Amino acid sequence: MLQGRTIVLGVTGGIAAYKAIEVCRRLVDLGAHVTPVLTEAAHHMVGPTTFTALASEPVKTSLWRDSHHIPHTKMGQTADAIVVCPATARIISDLRTGRSGDLLSATLLATTAPVVMCPAMHTEMWEHPATVENLAVLAERGVVIVPPEEGRLAGGDIGKGRLAEPATIVDRVVKLFADRPLEGRRVLVTAGGTREAIDPVRYIGNRSTGKQGYAIAAKATQLGAKVTLVTTVDRPVPDGAEAVEVTSAAEMHDAVMGMAAECDLIVMAAAVADFRPIAVADGKLKKADGVPEIELEPTVDILAALGEVKRPGQVLVGFAAETSDLRVNAADKLARKGADLIVANDVSAPGVGFAHDTNAVTILGADTFVVDVPLTDKGSIADAVLSAAVDRLPATD
Numbered sequence: 001m002l003q004g005r006t007i008v009l010g011v012t013g014g015i016a017a018y019k020a021i022e023v024c025r026r027l028v029d030l031g032a033h034v035t036p037v038l039t040e041a042a043h044h045m046v047g048p049t050t051f052t053a054l055a056s057e058p059v060k061t062s063l064w065r066d067s068h069h070i071p072h073t074k075m076g077q078t079a080d081a082i083v084v085c086p087a088t089a090r091i092i093s094d095l096r097t098g099r100s101g102d103l104l105s106a107t108l109l110a111t112t113a114p115v116v117m118c119p120a121m122h123t124e125m126w127e128h129p130a131t132v133e134n135l136a137v138l139a140e141r142g143v144v145i146v147p148p149e150e151g152r153l154a155g156g157d158i159g160k161g162r163l164a165e166p167a168t169i170v171d172r173v174v175k176l177f178a179d180r181p182l183e184g185r186r187v188l189v190t191a192g193g194t195r196e197a198i199d200p201v202r203y204i205g206n207r208s209t210g211k212q213g214y215a216i217a218a219k220a221t222q223l224g225a226k227v228t229l230v231t232t233v234d235r236p237v238p239d240g241a242e243a244v245e246v247t248s249a250a251e252m253h254d255a256v257m258g259m260a261a262e263c264d265l266i267v268m269a270a271a272v273a274d275f276r277p278i279a280v281a282d283g284k285l286k287k288a289d290g291v292p293e294i295e296l297e298p299t300v301d302i303l304a305a306l307g308e309v310k311r312p313g314q315v316l317v318g319f320a321a322e323t324s325d326l327r328v329n330a331a332d333k334l335a336r337k338g339a340d341l342i343v344a345n346d347v348s349a350p351g352v353g354f355a356h357d358t359n360a361v362t363i364l365g366a367d368t369f370v371v372d373v374p375l376t377d378k379g380s381i382a383d384a385v386l387s388a389a390v391d392r393l394p395a396t397d
């Protein structure tokens with residue numbers, strides 16, 4: 001199942017490091033080429049000889065000692081996945097902040113391959129707000145987290161923080177490769193609300209935070225796609241995705257239309273302004289000059305423009321933010337804009353739409369497909385949207 005896959009197995013200095021030996025053996029048994037990277041601290045917990053005997057290469061630990069090449073960039077570039085098992089609070093924090101203090105943290109920074117983090121630590125450390133926040137940021141960037149279980153911890157304590165079972169970890173690694181229907185596909189996702197300038201300090205905007213678009217971009221990279229995110233917001237970019245920053249509807253239009261032809265799937269999750277001021281004041285509008293009259297003009301409809309130039313086999317997904325008559329309005333947008341799918345949400349419902357971590361949507365297809373996805377996290381909504389989109393992509397050779 002893992003034949004031909006190169007996996008860097010990062011082992012950090014937690015007591016659960018002994019279980020990484022079992023993970024290593026199972027990965028090799030499934031055909032993977034496993035490169036073990038032990039931190040200095042891991043050497044206090046397990047002997048490198050065991051890993052060297054079981055893995056496909058001798059243990060590596062230092063940026064300086066093991067090779068005449070630059071091993072972290074080489075390993076990062078050639079890995080199909082990096083599995084950190086166990087992952088201490090330290091390595092989680094390092095990856096969140098981009099700190100590269102040793103070979104493993106440097107390798108994690110030098111890769112665009114999927115990363116699987118298997119945390120193991122005392123309950124207090126697992127529940128510390130710093131760890132909770134670090135893991136949330138990593139998950140948002142697309143790092144796969146295999147959560148710890150309840151059980152006996154070092155020193156006889158009992159609680160949450162025990163490393164997941166080796167079989168669970170290996171299953172998750174296998175799934176990385178089994179489940180990549182977007183491998184070789186180019187996906188474009190837009191995210192966030194556009195801002196239309198009134199004067200140098202003011203703009204017309206909306207409440208979109210980009211969370212749903214970023215969740216779709218993260219899932220699409222996990223499914224193997226090469227993802228470009230055209231975004232108006234400053235959030236952690238999912239690992240492996242490329243971000244293009246824009247501000248206004250016109251800028252988003254130019255960025256999107258410039259790359260649309262090369263993309264297999266385009267998801268317009270951005271909340272694009274419908275109107276913009278006709279004239280942008282050169283200087284700040286002064287209160288003393290009285291209440292300004294701001295005349296608006298329509299912006300370009302990017303989704304409709306994409307619908308007009310859509311090439312055969314390309315899948316186009318739009319969103320519909322509604323506050324009433326959800327299905328009727330969404331079906332109308334689907335037809336009017338030439339999309340293949342519309343993801344409609346009632347943004348007036350509790351927990352739905354802008355700024356929430358949750359969403360509830362109805363996905364409508366031009367081919368009469370309809371599915372309701374009840375209130376859930378935005379990652380699960382992303383799964384449902386991408387699954388409907390994948391079903392509509394033509395088969396590759």
Ligand code: CTP
Pocket residue numbers: 249268269270271272273274299300301302303304317318319320321322333
């Ligand atoms: N959209 C777009 N360009 C615009 C406005 C909207 O590409 N100028 C896209 C959005 O990204 C979304 C879809 O069109 O995918 C629907 O957006 P929405 O704001 O719900 O629809 P509108 O066309 O603005 O219609 P209405 O304001 O009547 O609801």
